[in-house]
């Protein structure tokens with residue numbers, strides 16, 4: 001293959017609901033372009049883009065698979081992304097480096113949950129959208145109804161460009177509404193151009209009107225012209241389309257059947273003839289500069305995917321943002337500051353790759369054995385200071401703890417999970433010191449299963465998922481006093497310290513108790529949230545100033561390990577107002593002990609409460625499920641705040657404790673037949689209900705006994 005420049009490159013992300021036919025469409029394209037002689041099927045596990053064993057086992061795509069082909073002297077890079085929401089990270093990676101998206105829709109199902117997500121993600125990333133309506137060879141499809149369904153869902157930007165003459169077994173003809181011609185497809189996928197059959201003329205001109213109207217909507221001059229003349233010329237349509245598409249102002253619709261190879265060649269022709277090339281787009285840098293895909297510039301690359309496999313090696317996938325890259329070229333990793341000499345560069349097609357002398361700006365490629373590289377890294381020439389923004393993923397919906405099946409393999413699990421997280425930046429792995437657990441934050445259940453599979457197959461370590469602990473907090477609700485004398489006489493030097501303290505809930509600027517004289521205040525912002533104010537009220541030197549920090553240390557020790565459940569304590573004010581010293585036996589250790597025990601005693605008298613993290617949750621569901629969601633929420637201690645309507649979905653706003661949120665993902669999926677999703681954000685700490693507090697304290701007592 002020759003080396004292509006940006007103006008002859010198209011980068012397209014295939015996204016859309018799982019099962020809509022993206023992988024089949026990709027396969028059909030590769031077949032039509034002559035890259036493969038035999039067309040594989042998802043059923044036979046022999047497609048180019050689903051080539052990883054687990055994809056065969058599951059029967060759907062899990063990874064974004066880049067493929068390339070040539071069509072009419074143009075290089076087309078297709079990123080076949082998985083449709084399942086669990087792997088949304090993969091489709092966001094694909095969209096990030098694609099110039100535009102083709103959202104594939106299953107004609108039998110119309111707009112599905114995954115279609116909405118695909119369109120929303122494209123919109124969020126400002127990527128133009130084309131829509132391929134697939135499986136038109138299936139029975140009982142009403143294309144007009146489907147088209148209206150698309151318009152209802154995504155607005156008046158949706159415009160028909162290539163529509164079917166008939167659907168079902170008879171589907172072998174489409175109409176190009178720009179040129180008003182019929183394309184008849186032979187069994188080999190090639191088409192001949194004919195006049196529109198008389199029986200389809202009326203419907204075709206109705207669709208053509210819709211197309212012209214949608215185009216006119218994007219440009220005022222054209223709108224006026226359309227009003228005057230009742231139609232637009234093909235030249236007007238095409239030149240307006242190119243601009244409108246690039247500006248995300250029009251979503252052209254194409255009729256296809258990936259399985260039957262109908263409409264594939266007409267889609268590809270359209271891509272080459274009318275869709276913008278990589279040269280027509282700009283990229284943005286972290287400092288908001290707009291940069292052209294210019295191969296004459298110095299070189300910069302953006303890493304969008306990493307995959308390592310014993311057979312394929314450690315692959316880093318990139319987009320050439322500026323300049324060009326070839327073997328031996330040394331670039332600097334912007335974040336790490338380290339230089340890397342690139343080895344051979346490839347265009348990738350599933351598990352195969354083609355080595356190229358160089359890849360030019362605007363193209364996609366990969367190389368092996370880049371060290372210390374992460375997804376979203378920018379590489380550039382040494383003196384070319386540039387960085388591209390990191391890819392952002394949706395907040396993870398599942399929080400779960402991971403333990404090895406075999407004790408002692410904790411470290412292996414940890415390092416393996418970190419390696420997995422390098423390749424899948426949509427998850428977070430965190431070793432929580434506080435909870436003493438390895439936590440995994442993931443996008444969905446299927447993703448968890450994949451991680452388990454990877455750990456077992458690639459890293460040879462078996463794990464189990466268990467409930468994550470909740471970062472509870474403890475606090476008090478009323479003031480209490482305690483005094484504690486620490487005294488030890490064991491042979492030589494003894495230990496002596498006596499501390500009297502008052503503790504109260506921390507409320508800013510509240511007055512001190514009447515019987516104490518404040519000498520000094522010390523406000524500590526706690527690492528785990530909340531405050532501790534330490535107030536000295538010592539008069540007449542009953543406790544030496546040098547012992548005051550030791551008392552605080554004792555208090556702090558107990559605050560790190562609360563009396564009720566061993567959780568962090570927060571929002572407390574401590575007054576040390578009296579005490580006693582011994583001229584010989586008093587020392588810092590003794591005062592620390594006294595401080596700690598006085599605090600513990602006072603704490604249990606001060607109406608102690610357990611606090612739990614509460615999250616703001618937005619539950620996004622089709623209207624039909626709102627009732628079920630509302631009646632389910634109270635069973636999870638959820639508090640409903642309100643409902644927003646956004647297009648066809650409704651957003652139920654609620655507050656929910658983290659302990660319940662941890663199990664919400666799968667419940668929501670089952671309540672909504674997988675059509676619901678949610679986002680969540682930490683809101684605040686709130687007291688747990690008394691019955692939950694009792695349960696938690698009992699659990700803690702039992703656990704402490706077990707440990708002893």
Ligand SMILES: Nc1nc2c(ncn2[C@@H]2O[C@H](COP(=O)(O)OP(=O)(O)OP(=O)(O)O)[C@@H](O)[C@H]2O)c(=O)[nH]1
Nearest residue numbers: 018019020021022023024060061083135257258259
């Ligand atoms: N009748 C018919 N079936 C199709 C067509 N295209 C795909 N299929 C079938 O639809 C199913 C799903 O196809 P895939 O290509 O795996 O769909 P996908 O969009 O890649 O799915 P994910 O990878 O899960 O996102 C398979 O059984 C295909 O054989 C088509 O044009 N017509």
Ligand SMILES: [Mg+2]
Nearest residue numbers: 022023060061
């Ligand atoms: Mg697929």
